[in-house]
Amino acid sequence: MKKYIAIILSILLLVVLAACANNSDQGTKEQSDAKKAHVVKKKKVSNDPDGNDPTLTRVGETYKTNDSTTTLKRIYDVKQSVDVKPIKLTIGSIKFLAFTHLDTDMQESYGLHSDHFNGLQLSYEVQNTSKDTVNMYPPIDKVILSTGQQISMENNDYLDASTDDTFYGQAKQKGYCGFILPDDVNINEVKWIKIVTSDTWSNDEDGTELSEPQVTKVQF
Numbered sequence: 001m002k003k004y005i006a007i008i009l010s011i012l013l014l015v016v017l018a019a020c021a022n023n024s025d026q027g028t029k030e031q032s033d034a035k036k037a038h039v040v041k042k043k044k045v046s047n048d049p050d051g052n053d054p055t056l057t058r059v060g061e062t063y064k065t066n067d068s069t070t071t072l073k074r075i076y077d078v079k080q081s082v083d084v085k086p087i088k089l090t091i092g093s094i095k096f097l098a099f100t101h102l103d104t105d106m107q108e109s110y111g112l113h114s115d116h117f118n119g120l121q122l123s124y125e126v127q128n129t130s131k132d133t134v135n136m137y138p139p140i141d142k143v144i145l146s147t148g149q150q151i152s153m154e155n156n157d158y159l160d161a162s163t164d165d166t167f168y169g170q171a172k173q174k175g176y177c178g179f180i181l182p183d184d185v186n187i188n189e190v191k192w193i194k195i196v197t198s199d200t201w202s203n204d205e206d207g208t209e210l211s212e213p214q215v216t217k218v219q220f
Contacts, residue, residue, distance in 0.1 A: 056095070067103040072096075073118075073187055074220075082216040084197045086130035087167065089139055091195065092123035092174075094218065096187040099158075110158060110180060118187050119158055120151075120179040122195070126163050127172035133203035134210065137165030140177050141213065142196040147189055149182055156180045166203060192219045 056072040074096040081090040097119045144150045159178035200210040
């Protein structure tokens with residue numbers, strides 16, 4: 001009799017162990033699935049409603065808004081200065097950007113007839129090296145591309161993030177400007193750009209010109 005009881009207990013023990021093993025496997029699988037569900041892949045997407053896209057630092061990165069998608073195509077850290085006495089204008093970075101999926105409102109605001117365009121964005125810093133108040137606007141007035149196109153800031157600025165036009169003594173300010181490039185510009189073929197500044201003038205009734213516009217060339 002004891003022999004039969006021992007056999008029955010052994011069978012019951014095996015059944016219990018098997019059930020525990022199945023539950024353990026199921027629990028491990030559920031934990032693994034839960035971890036997978038919480039894994040968020042890093043997307044190269046940033047969102048900047050002002051369009052300054054300071055987070056776009058690597059080629060191929062994009063940012064998206066409700067009205068457009070922007071992709072960084074080329075980027076250069078320049079740190080090149082030009083003297084427009086007494087203003088020192090320092091170019092920070094230069095970016096070539098592709099804008100796509102523009103909604104109709106944005107197309108109209110930019111005067112475009114398509115849902116895409118290429119842009120040239122420059123960051124810069126204006127520093128008044130004198131003690132007097134000086135006027136300068138816009139700091140960057142035109143760009144000339146190695147492919148031959150000359151583009152004026154007027155009517156071609158998609159950022160509207162420029163600096164003030166009056167700079168007090170020893171003051172400095174950072175800004176951005178963005179040029180809408182003509183359709184015939186292949187941004188991959190641009191080897192250099194020439195940056196044309198505005199002139200500077202005194203902040204008085206006479207508005208005396210202090211310096212003529214200056215040109216600086218940035219080679220890529």
